[in-house]
Amino acid sequence: MPTQTLTAKPKALDAAFGAEFIDCDLNAQTDCGWIGDALAEHAVLVFRNQSLDAGQLAALGRKLGEPRPHVLVNYRTADHPEVSMLTNVDADGKVDQFGVSRASAWHSDMTYDSDLPKLAILHSLEVPSKKGGTMFADMRAAYDALPEATKEKMEGLIAVHGGAAGPAGYRRNAPEEGPARADGGHEARHPAVRRHSVTGRKILFVNPMHTMRFEGMPVQESEDLIMELSGNATRDQNTYYHDWAVGDVVIWDEASVVHRNAGDYDPAERRIFFRTIVF
Ligand SMILES: [Fe+2]
Structure with a gap:
């Protein structure tokens, strides 16, 4: 018997996608199939007032798939390497002023x-007093909104991705900088349009941080197209801004959004999360 059968209806977020679940204790969930179903439909799920330690977050991840250690080794927690600590506070308790621009x-x-990866989970431990949100954009709706000619152009196009090496990635402009990686940095090829593994919906699978170019297209033309596509995809009406409170858990579908x-908080304020990425 699932602990939570979700007769409780999700509440729509203040956005065109996403859902919030009220009065749901994630630690008490034994059967998490409903979370996978809700995620396939809503793409971003918000749970308030949660309290998970690294082990409990890893356990939640295992109920949803296979959580794996991230390539950025410095972020891994000691006892649960599949859970990372995303923090702007260093070992001496000093706030890293550059944290505000990380992953922005x-x-x-x-x-x-x-x-x-299938999904990621963030759990807030400390948040800035104002702002410091995480933004999401719906890449299913972004695909749907493309002009027919662009849909045809994108069909069959293969994108080349490299860690932070896209037109908006830090490695593109300062290749020597950036955090230590376990894999030394490598590339992968993915179709620019994917189908969602559960719903079959088409998704625009391009992002300006990691997508470097399209196969068979000159680099400049590729980069212009990447920036144009992502500019359109991330217009206000297609985004959700999650304003964090301590204890929030947000789960997102890595294919759909x-x-x-x-990057909008006071850089001197502390901001700490647990994160796990699930395959
Ligand atoms: Fe991320």
Whole structure:
């Protein structure tokens, strides 16, 4: 028997997609099939007032798939390497002023890998007093909104992805910078239009942080197209801004949405999360 059968209806978020679940204790869930179903439909799920330690977040991840350690080794938690600590506070308790700009370009996680993640989970431990949100854009709706000629152009196009090497990635402009990676940085190829594994819906699978170019297209033309597509996809009416409170858990579908750190808080304030990425 599932602990939570979700007779409780999700509440729509203040956006064209996403759903919020009230009065649901994620630690008490044994059968999480309903979360997978809800995620396929809504793409972003919000749970308030949760309290999960790294082990409990890893356990939730295992109920939804296979959580794996991230390539950025410095972020891994010691006892649960599949859970990362995303923090702007260093070991001496000093706030890293550059944390505010980290992951602030639109992206989907790990698209530089041939094996793509299914979903990611963020759990807020400390949040800035104002703003410091995470933004999401619906890449299903972005595909639907493309002009027919662009849909035809995108069909069959293969995109080349590299870690932070797209036109909005930090490695493109400062290749020597960036955090330590376990894989040394590699590339992967993915269709520019994917179908969702559960719903079959078409998705525009392009992001300006990791998508470098399209096969058979000159680099400049590719980059112009990447920026144009992502500019259209991330217009206000197609985005959700999650304003964090301590204890929030947000789960997103890595195929259906792109996301970014809004990068809009006071850089001197602390911002700490647990995260796991699930395959
Ligand atoms: Fe991310």
